[in-house]
Amino acid sequence: MTGGLLIWAVHFIGVYLISSAADVWSSSEAASARWIGLAFSMGCLLADIAMAVWLSRGRREVFGPEAWERRVGLTGVLVAAIGVLWQTAPMAF
Amino acid sequence: MTSETGFDVDKYDRFPTTEPRPEGELEQLEQAWCGPRSPWEWITATNNNIIGVYYVGAAMLFFVLAGVLALLMRTQLALPMTGFLPQDTYNQIFTMHGTVMMFLFAVPAVEALGVLLLPQMLGARDLPFPRLGAYAFWAYLIGGLAFFCSLFFGLAPDGGWFMYPPLTSMTYSPGINADFWLLGIGFIEISAIAGAIEIIVGVLKTRAPSMTLDKLPVFAWAMLIFASMIIIAFPSIILATLLLELERALGWPFFDPLKGGDPMLWQHLFWFFGHPEVYIIFLPAAGAMSTIIPAMARTPLVGHPLVVMAMLATGFISFGVWAHHMFTTGMPQISINYFSAASMAVSVPAGVQVFAWIATIAAGRMRFSTPGLFAVGGMVIFVMGGLTGVMVAMVPFDWQAHDSYFIVAHLHYVLIGGMVFPLFAAIYYWLPMSSARPLSERWGKWIFWLMFAGHNLAFMPMHLTGLMGMPRRVYTYLPGRGWDLPNFISTIGAFMFGLAVLLWVIDMIRNFRPFGPREAGNIHDGPGLEWLPSGFYSVRSIPVVKSLYPLWDQKWLAGDVAAGRYFLPGAARGERQTLVTSPLNAEPQYVLRIPRPSGWHLFGAVFTAGFFLILTIQAYAAAVISGVLAIYCIMRWCWFLDAPHARKTTEIGAGIRVPNYVSGPSSHGWWAMVIVLIVGGMVCLLAGFSYVFLWSRRPDLWEAPPPISSLLVSVGLLAVAGVCALAAPRAVRMARDGAVSAATGLLVLASAGVIAASIVEGRAWWTTGLRPEVSSQGASVYALLSWAGTFAAIGGLMGLYVLLRRLFGRLASERPSTVDLISLFLAFTAAQSIGVMLLVRLFPGSGI
Numbered sequence A: 001m002t003g004g005l006l007i008w009a010v011h012f013i014g015v016y017l018i019s020s021a022a023d024v025w026s027s028s029e030a031a032s033a034r035w036i037g038l039a040f041s042m043g044c045l046l047a048d049i050a051m052a053v054w055l056s057r058g059r060r061e062v063f064g065p066e067a068w069e070r071r072v073g074l075t076g077v078l079v080a081a082i083g084v085l086w087q088t089a090p091m092a093f
Numbered sequence B: 001m002t003s004e005t006g007f008d009v010d011k012y013d014r015f016p017t018t019e020p021r022p023e024g025e026l027e028q029l030e031q032a033w034c035g036p037r038s039p040w041e042w043i044t045a046t047n048n049n050i051i052g053v054y055y056v057g058a059a060m061l062f063f064v065l066a067g068v069l070a071l072l073m074r075t076q077l078a079l080p081m082t083g084f085l086p087q088d089t090y091n092q093i094f095t096m097h098g099t100v101m102m103f104l105f106a107v108p109a110v111e112a113l114g115v116l117l118l119p120q121m122l123g124a125r126d127l128p129f130p131r132l133g134a135y136a137f138w139a140y141l142i143g144g145l146a147f148f149c150s151l152f153f154g155l156a157p158d159g160g161w162f163m164y165p166p167l168t169s170m171t172y173s174p175g176i177n178a179d180f181w182l183l184g185i186g187f188i189e190i191s192a193i194a195g196a197i198e199i200i201v202g203v204l205k206t207r208a209p210s211m212t213l214d215k216l217p218v219f220a221w222a223m224l225i226f227a228s229m230i231i232i233a234f235p236s237i238i239l240a241t242l243l244l245e246l247e248r249a250l251g252w253p254f255f256d257p258l259k260g261g262d263p264m265l266w267q268h269l270f271w272f273f274g275h276p277e278v279y280i281i282f283l284p285a286a287g288a289m290s291t292i293i294p295a296m297a298r299t300p301l302v303g304h305p306l307v308v309m310a311m312l313a314t315g316f317i318s319f320g321v322w323a324h325h326m327f328t329t330g331m332p333q334i335s336i337n338y339f340s341a342a343s344m345a346v347s348v349p350a351g352v353q354v355f356a357w358i359a360t361i362a363a364g365r366m367r368f369s370t371p372g373l374f375a376v377g378g379m380v381i382f383v384m385g386g387l388t389g390v391m392v393a394m395v396p397f398d399w400q401a402h403d404s405y406f407i408v409a410h411l412h413y414v415l416i417g418g419m420v421f422p423l424f425a426a427i428y429y430w431l432p433m434s435s436a437r438p439l440s441e442r443w444g445k446w447i448f449w450l451m452f453a454g455h456n457l458a459f460m461p462m463h464l465t466g467l468m469g470m471p472r473r474v475y476t477y478l479p480g481r482g483w484d485l486p487n488f489i490s491t492i493g494a495f496m497f498g499l500a501v502l503l504w505v506i507d508m509i510r511n512f513r514p515f516g517p518r519e520a521g522n523i524h525d526g527p528g529l530e531w532l533p534s535g536f537y538s539v540r541s542i543p544v545v546k547s548l549y550p551l552w553d554q555k556w557l558a559g560d561v562a563a564g565r566y567f568l569p570g571a572a573r574g575e576r577q578t579l580v581t582s583p584l585n586a587e588p589q590y591v592l593r594i595p596r597p598s599g600w601h602l603f604g605a606v607f608t609a610g611f612f613l614i615l616t617i618q619a620y621a622a623a624v625i626s627g628v629l630a631i632y633c634i635m636r637w638c639w640f641l642d643a644p645h646a647r648k649t650t651e652i653g654a655g656i657r658v659p660n661y662v663s664g665p666s667s668h669g670w671w672a673m674v675i676v677l678i679v680g681g682m683v684c685l686l687a688g689f690s691y692v693f694l695w696s697r698r699p700d701l702w703e704a705p706p707p708i709s710s711l712l713v714s715v716g717l718l719a720v721a722g723v724c725a726l727a728a729p730r731a732v733r734m735a736r737d738g739a740v741s742a743a744t745g746l747l748v749l750a751s752a753g754v755i756a757a758s759i760v761e762g763r764a765w766w767t768t769g770l771r772p773e774v775s776s777q778g779a780s781v782y783a784l785l786s787w788a789g790t791f792a793a794i795g796g797l798m799g800l801y802v803l804l805r806r807l808f809g810r811l812a813s814e815r816p817s818t819v820d821l822i823s824l825f826l827a828f829t830a831a832q833s834i835g836v837m838l839l840v841r842l843f844p845g846s847g848i
């Protein structure tokens, strides 16, 4: 249910760690740091998509607690994907 | 629906039962849960109906006290160059106002609401650890009042509510004012964590049968997320206050750049707590709004799953935006950009909730009685605060507005709209549940409009004064800058707000009849279980929940519950009991015996508060005595836990029997221990972050660690300790003589092992000549070791405790919980110590 949101959390902590580490060794603006950050973000996005596919597979009950949990999980994945994309933007520009 | 525990869910169809209840059953229930009969019993009470009311009352007391401070500030600022408050006093007053509002009012008020409402909402008799709840309350009240009184002696802190060093270092704040803040707030946060443990386990484990996650009331969802956030965020402020106090008292230079420290570390630690704190305050209030608005509009909440998702998302993202309070500190540009993007993303889940409320109001027939007015008024104010929030999330704008009155306006719009108005809505909505008379509707409307107009008059002009350049935290200003009129209007608004609060206090005194023989009843036609007829025992019988809005959808529920036709309709053997259910599907698991009140939790709270307060005035011997007494009282309180049961099972209704005792991950105690360990682990993780952070600032100061041989000894000892700890639960369950003694021996060995490893590691570092007061490396290494050492010392106490229980015959193979929990703690301690030692030895370079 909280899988997508967890990926979002991993992403924002990850990009912060990558830029801080880059700042210690060279500069957070360095092209290599940006590429690593970008690759990491793509990884998170792919994980998000995988999570969405996993949540949508199988039985399709419309009512009941399991259907409800899946609905919450899927919307969480969607919001997380928007968050990941949005926070990747600074790296690309 | 698949079963979570193997419980046959078809058994729910046996309820409501039809056969008559036995004679005298209700009387026995009432007798078991009878209210206090003497003044002493009122003080030592643990029932959530009583502690919850005390708790809300205490939080409102602090709201009024901090409000009086706000009025003093506004009187001083009404006109330019007034001499009403001297500069020093003004500094103390704004610091105390912010601190008391944030730490003694906002968080405790919502926690209090949870303690008061959750058991009834979930259909439980009480929360699972009532004495822990009462301990948290008394620690908070005593600590909070003592902290507030520092103002009367000129000893109140004066460094602002976020206490940035170097202003709060010994050089610039030499008195004990800052120590009051550090020790007082650190302590109060511990009490907040105790409350959070109670709430998490309560929501996950004591729900009415069949209350699956989709039927969990939104308020309970909000409280669950709120309490989980406390568990993750508050360790950061506990660590920060510890480090600053260590620097002030012993000269360990965490924040002193001359010795390799960095004041930015404080900002990171403070805001890793401080920003989630805003959402910690906002979420339960939002949960209350999502409960009150549908009830007042008489229609289900629009987009219920989306609202739950939005609350979860808010919980997660709030940990990703801490550095947006630090845009002006010279962080790397790209990090600033990430945090700016994250800050804007926060508005998505907040927006989802607001749109759900608006849609619910539009879909139903909204009643604008006082709770409805406060809910809608709060929403309007909160949205305005959210808009200025998006403005300050833009970095160039924030550079201009930072530390100006624009920020004061923004934070009050968010806090008052997002928390104070919803809290008043909640008080007006739920008060009939705990009082024989509701508050006056006529007065309520006056109070609302005065507060609404007063708030806008007070804080709207502050946007302008801020944009015109007026900095925050100034005790006066020169005339002729265009600031005079807006400041004067702000003061008028603040007094209108104050008048509204005064009227509310008078109305409470006129009408509030707590603990009366009857309640005012469900006057709002609320749909939740909390509106079932109740007494000190909460509900007469615990219902099977079939809907998110049970009182709307299950027609005869109230009557059947009151007639005892559902689960646990009596008090078998005169015991106080509640039903423990599984965390996801709420399937009945076992009957929990709830302890009766005793004085130990109260004495424990008094002496714990005494320890911290006496430490502030540096009377170390007295502080140690108070600390030892606190430990003694807490051990006495635990002594009577895990006691034998007369029977193995209890019939909980319709012929269904469940055990009276379980151990391991199904038990509520196991969950509480795991949460405590998460708190400890978080402090350790953040201390590890501090260590790496300080190294990254001044790697040139880092010296080589001691030779690796001593590390092998300490890690070896810890590994043995860990194995012994993990073996103890198996040993106690062995069906043969000596099982209990074997388990005791293993635990004692484990506790000796963790202590020995701490000593070996401490000595190894000491012999290198590195001292904590010399450099940031020394300070952070010894801080980490001290943290691990404190756990080892507590592990030692636990070893002693288990030995005493063995000697007094209070351990048994069929009751392995004590052994399980101590084993969990010791295994964690060993693992944590290994992590700490490997970090300080191998990073940045090994001592091989």
Ligand code: HEM
Binding pocket: B067, B070, B071, B073, B074, B094, B095, B097, B098, B099, B101, B102, B106, B159, B160, B161, B162, B408, B411, B412, B415, B416, B419, B420, B458, B472, B473, B474, B475, B494, B497, B498
């Ligand atoms: C009518 C009610 C209130 C009034 C008139 C008021 C007034 C003020 C004023 C004038 C300041 C700025 C002091 C300065 O910078 O010199 C301030 C700061 C602050 N207020 Fe309030 N306030 C009210 C309610 C609240 C509430 C309900 C909260 C929190 C729940 C709150 C939290 C704060 C905080 C955190 C600060 C910052 C303190 C600091 O700078 O260290 N206030 N308030």
